[in-house]
Amino acid sequence: RAKWSYNGPDGEHNWSSNYPFCGGAFQSPIDFQTHLLRYDSNLPPIQVQNYNLSTNEQLTLSNNGHSVQLSLPSHMYISSLPYKYSAAQLHFHWGSSNQLTGSEHTVNGKQFAGEMHVVHFNSDKYPNISMAVDKHDGLAVLGVFIAIGEFNPAFEKFFKYLNGIKYRDQKIQVPAFNIHALLPSHLDEYYRYDGSLTTPPCYPSVLWTVFRRPVTISQKQFLALATALYASYAQESATVPLHGNYRKPQLADNRVVLVSFKD
Numbered sequence: 001r002a003k004w005s006y007n008g009p010d011g012e013h014n015w016s017s018n019y020p021f022c023g024g025a026f027q028s029p030i031d032f033q034t035h036l037l038r039y040d041s042n043l044p045p046i047q048v049q050n051y052n053l054s055t056n057e058q059l060t061l062s063n064n065g066h067s068v069q070l071s072l073p074s075h076m077y078i079s080s081l082p083y084k085y086s087a088a089q090l091h092f093h094w095g096s097s098n099q100l101t102g103s104e105h106t107v108n109g110k111q112f113a114g115e116m117h118v119v120h121f122n123s124d125k126y127p128n129i130s131m132a133v134d135k136h137d138g139l140a141v142l143g144v145f146i147a148i149g150e151f152n153p154a155f156e157k158f159f160k161y162l163n164g165i166k167y168r169d170q171k172i173q174v175p176a177f178n179i180h181a182l183l184p185s186h187l188d189e190y191y192r193y194d195g196s197l198t199t200p201p202c203y204p205s206v207l208w209t210v211f212r213r214p215v216t217i218s219q220k221q222f223l224a225l226a227t228a229l230y231a232s233y234a235q236e237s238a239t240v241p242l243h244g245n246y247r248k249p250q251l252a253d254n255r256v257v258l259v260s261f262k263d
């Protein structure tokens, strides 16, 4: 597997030389420009099941060198889509300590401070995410914009452990908690389009649902996320900070973005 990063010689402009899909169609993220949007009254509110995990369950929090990810049990799922999509993991994209612009999707060019992705796979058709990841109906990702505002106690449930996974491939077990509390209000208002993984191998296998409303975390919480982690291994002398891990918006081509809200 070729290495890739968000800047330098292995940056996104060169992803397609090792990962051909990254130069293909249906790429994500995109800019939700008003003229691309089409209201669809048939889009139901997003419904999720078993997101309220019990505290005696444990989740694996890890630094994979590209993001901070939290493993999720497959008994969590989305029930309002044409297939059952079971949870796999959630992870984040952010800017840097002085750049409050780290979201992947944007709204009329507006970038939020960060973005959370809850990755699910089609468990009606595939036994696990590895079998689903490159199929056109394989994945469904919930995108949540992150804005700076009130302190968010739900995010603190795992932000407080970030110093235990400062370096690449470090992982720790953390007590599970109510993942639903990480989602914004109004799960009935969202953008919907067919797209891809936003990291290599960029498979065009994702049904994207990006909620209209952001969640907020405090400036202090955002700084912890933006400054705690390294993309480099613990024993490496040259540390590489992990920040700015967002792909730029891709061409929408003639894709329509459906929206579940009118105004």
Ligand SMILES: NS(=O)(=O)c1c(F)c(F)c(S(=O)(=O)CCO)c(N[C@H]2CCCc3ccccc32)c1F
Binding pocket: 064, 066, 067, 069, 088, 089, 091, 117, 119, 129, 130, 133, 141, 196, 197, 198, 199, 200, 201
């Ligand atoms: N933005 S995004 O497209 O949602 C997105 C990321 F940005 C992202 F960094 C990851 S990663 O952390 O796994 C690092 C690089 O793949 C994923 N992983 C997914 C897809 C790849 C295979 C796989 C296997 C198990 C669990 C999750 C995933 C990802 F889907």
Ligand SMILES: [Zn+2]
Binding pocket: 091, 092, 093, 117, 198
């Ligand atoms: Zn992501």
